[in-house]
Amino acid sequence: MRKLEDLQSLIATSVEKLQYPAYPAELYEPISYILSIGGKRMRPALLLMACDLFGGDVEAALPPALAIEVFHNFTLMHDDIMDNAPIRRGRATVHEKWNQNVAILSGDVMLIEGYKLMMEVRDNILRRVLDIFNDTAVGVCEGQQLDMTFETSNDISISEYINMIRLKTAVVLGGALKIGALIGEADDKDAELLSDFGVNLGIAFQLQDDILDVYGDPLKFGKQVGGDIISNKKTYLLIKALELVQGFDAEELQRWITFTTFDAADKVAAVTEIYNKVNVRQYAEEEMQAYAEKAFKALELINLPEDSKQYLRDFADGLLVREY
């Protein structure tokens, strides 16, 4: 089995080699630009990893892996417009550097370029691979829409929230693994199980991210602790807290949410105190654990040798025990 880091750097090198036409410059330059900004290349690496685990040719899986990365960056380009984000990974977003129309249209063409790369698979799996890609892509769009809708909604349930993060974040991990497995000639059942592993792991990972925002070690987390609290982001913690708080604490939490001017540190401290009172951290960790267990359960059922399963377990552990 190839190491994850090796697969990630194989992707990084291959992304650099992607060439787009020079004309029209405003259509294609943003594609090279956003792809050059980097990131961990985790999604395409998962596709290669799945192919490798089933004994497939990793080189043959490179174009579909790049398709996943191009697709992912298309979603970032459009999400950044929708979120009005000026900066991504320390660099100006495309709509800031060029303009919004350029970001819309370059994003559109990236989605098509994603399909072109995804089609570079054997004829006998072409339709199945594209079906998975379609479902994944639709899921991500649905997740993004729900995320935006939830911003202005006041009664989101935990199950609606989990469904949103499943669609927005987790299905693409499942899709990448499933496509990689098919390229590696896994049978449909194993491919589906590996997808389940990825989706549930993705949900667990996102829940961990919610927890780390509040309870993470600021030095290791790499983001501002309490950023979600400051922006009233509807995370698992906030939704659960709103469900649990009563009396004075409920009023207090509502007050902090509605304040338009406040001291950030005061808000983080006050909301965290309410979170602690109603034990949301524990609920979140149990939920996260439940999804991690679902992931491991799917993994056990896959028809792969023990060392391959151990590789996937280690990968999941590395992802989930992070920066506390």
Add this chain to the structure above:
Amino acid sequence: MRKLEDLQSLIATSVEKLQYPAYPAELYEPISYILSIGGKRMRPALLLMACDLFGGDVEAALPPALAIEVFHNFTLMHDDIMDNAPIRRGRATVHEKWNQNVAILSGDVMLIEGYKLMMEVRDNILRRVLDIFNDTAVGVCEGQQLDMTFETSNDISISEYINMIRLKTAVVLGGALKIGALIGEADDKDAELLSDFGVNLGIAFQLQDDILDVYGDPLKFGKQVGGDIISNKKTYLLIKALELVQGFDAEELQRWITFTTFDAADKVAAVTEIYNKVNVRQYAEEEMQAYAEKAFKALELINLPEDSKQYLRDFADGLLVREY
């Protein structure tokens, strides 16, 4: 051969039957909305027509025909954001009725839904059909980008302009015909020739549109005569006139282009007079005729019985001799 009107109404009925999920409402309602606004359904009808001409099963060609219509409406949804257009066919545009983010994301999902429909073809042509669809979709994006770039550019050549309208308007006609031909089991050569017919006819049609804006019968044209002149739209006529005018007329034309306040009727009259002096109408008609001839020449080479060719000739004549 089925009549074009029958194919158009078959499309109209089938579009009405397209069902999208109810949730998330803001993602899917705009799709049904924009598709319900109507239009002539010309592009999907061309796909069905091509399939029918080669003796294919028109019913089997319906999903790919709908794919072309869904794709076309995706481009309209995003173009309307980019053009800041409040109204389309007398109805509020999606970004006006909902908001811009909804129009971006619904458009994205429409493109994916287009791929899903386009995949409903036989396995043995799946890859070829999707290759054509990819090329068509990329071409339309390139054309839209060039159209936007030209808005703020002052030295566009006629050949750059023709290339832009080829990409923005004509390739999708060619693509629709080519896909329909393949579904109808035409061989690659005939499919390619039918595509050439469509692309050249599309260019001729767009040039005619440029001419009609200035010289069309206002009662028959259905748009405000001189609309392109009022908005300084870089049509064939304006680009050619800028190339040809000299001395006082050149200054006069530049003046009208740079005026920010003016009487619309005065501007249309003055610019039309300059157009007449340098004979741009004749140049435009000759160019249009040249592309129409290319279209007919490709048509002659197709291996189809004479009555099928006559059907296509009649179709082209109907499109090109319009509302003077």
